[in-house]
Amino acid sequence: MVRTSEDYDPLLRRPFSIYRNYSTSYPMKDKRGHLTILYKKVGKGTQKMITFQKRQKVNLIGPLGNGFFIPPLPSPSPIILIGGGVGIASLSSLGKIFRHEQIYVFIGGKTKNDILCEHDFPKRNVFIATEDGSQGHRGTVVELFCSRLRRFDRNLPHHIYVCGPEGMIKRLSRMNFPQKWTVHVSLEARMGCGFGACWGCVVKTKDPQMAYHRVCKDGPVFSLREILWE
């Protein structure tokens, strides 16, 4: 959660995924560590962020939330990553973790300028879709993934990791994934605090005890099967 301004304008912090930190890309050379955020300018807060100067102190709270489930490695099951827009930023570190595994990466965006991080993954298995056809397959990343689905064995377990806009995740949720496949999705929600205090960021789940779970604390990663779309 990044404080984009010290003068309460914008008021709330803004949520971002950690694109890189020292534990994945830098050995801990010095105690200070490194943390990289990959972000897109969309509004007031990100507009403030692009004015950040070199050496400027930035107030942020993190890391927060649960993070992706990592199976014991080496994983006998193939890994599939599906990222839309800046959503791919949160999957990039998985590319590192799974670099020796059998991994397939699907990246989508509106145009070729929205295709990020393709070089963070082993080249041979990166598949790209753009809605305007300016790079790779023309269409959505979900369509591209569906067109390749036959190549994966429905009877074997697969681990799928997804991050992207809500529309993309909803479309995936309508697909019939084989029972043995686990689908982990990293969700976005408007956030008040980011650390579990306000209950403003909820998503509806199939939990009979308490339907609404907090994206910031109980997530942001959920099993796609747990989620109930309203």
Added chain:
Amino acid sequence: MGMKIKPVIEPDLSISIGKMRLKNPVMTASGTFGYGQEFEHFMDLHQLGAVIPKGISLAPMPGNRPPRIFETNGGILNSIGLQNPGLEVFIKERLPYLKSLKTNLIINFFGNTLQEYSELAQRLNALEGISGLEMNISCPNVKCGGIVFGSDPKMTYRLVSRIKKLTSLPLIVKLTPNVTDIKVIARSAEEGGADAVSLVNTFRAMAINIHTRKPELGNVTGGLSGPAIKPIALRMVWEVFQVIKIPVIGIGGIVKAEDAIEFILAGASAVQIGTANLIHPKTGLEVIEGIRKYLLQYRFPHLQNLIGLLGK
């Protein structure tokens, strides 16, 4: 050098609400401080005057459909819908930690009927480790066609006097600002036997996305909080202070010590920090320190000297 250095007298920040003694006047506003534990990484909770966790009801409340938060200029709209796990789960899972804090624990509660309020008050009264109760009366009365308890002076009086009989704990009544004249409601609460009133809860409000032509909140309307409401909340505290004798607790848009001092000058004996907790979790501690420095700077030995000074 000839100059005599006056010894610095540490100002006394303590105040009392009913029989509850607070080491300083800064509390956390219900619903913006989770169940306390969410903040332990950021601050020493023991230093607060009191902790008020998220409001509880007798039965679990699922809360409203998302989106539940929308940022506006200087404020936020929320429609959380009082989501909470209900009293049983609260006692089992949240109370042990809250009780362990070395500060006052004030439980914020609400009901949909007089009966629910009563049962909650009785059961909370029987628990150990609670210093006081804050009754949220900004809820619709389902038995009376859904009009908000705190919007009707008679209903406020009935509710407060009934609850006061059921508990020996100090009772703070939390007022809604969504009324024609908040002074009238504050007086009813006082007549009913309230030990203090806290004000304000959020202002009913809404926002529309003109591109999707849909409301920004899943619940269409919600409550506005944050710096945007401070001047109105301050005016209400000022008005209420002049018509009642019990302590007033000021709430609304406090993000720094100066804001809190304004409320105290207007008549607040204590303040609550709400939305600011979400943005800068240790705001409460900075406000305490800021009030202390202010008292030192202007040589007020006691916080009491400041309360309602504007009208004196």
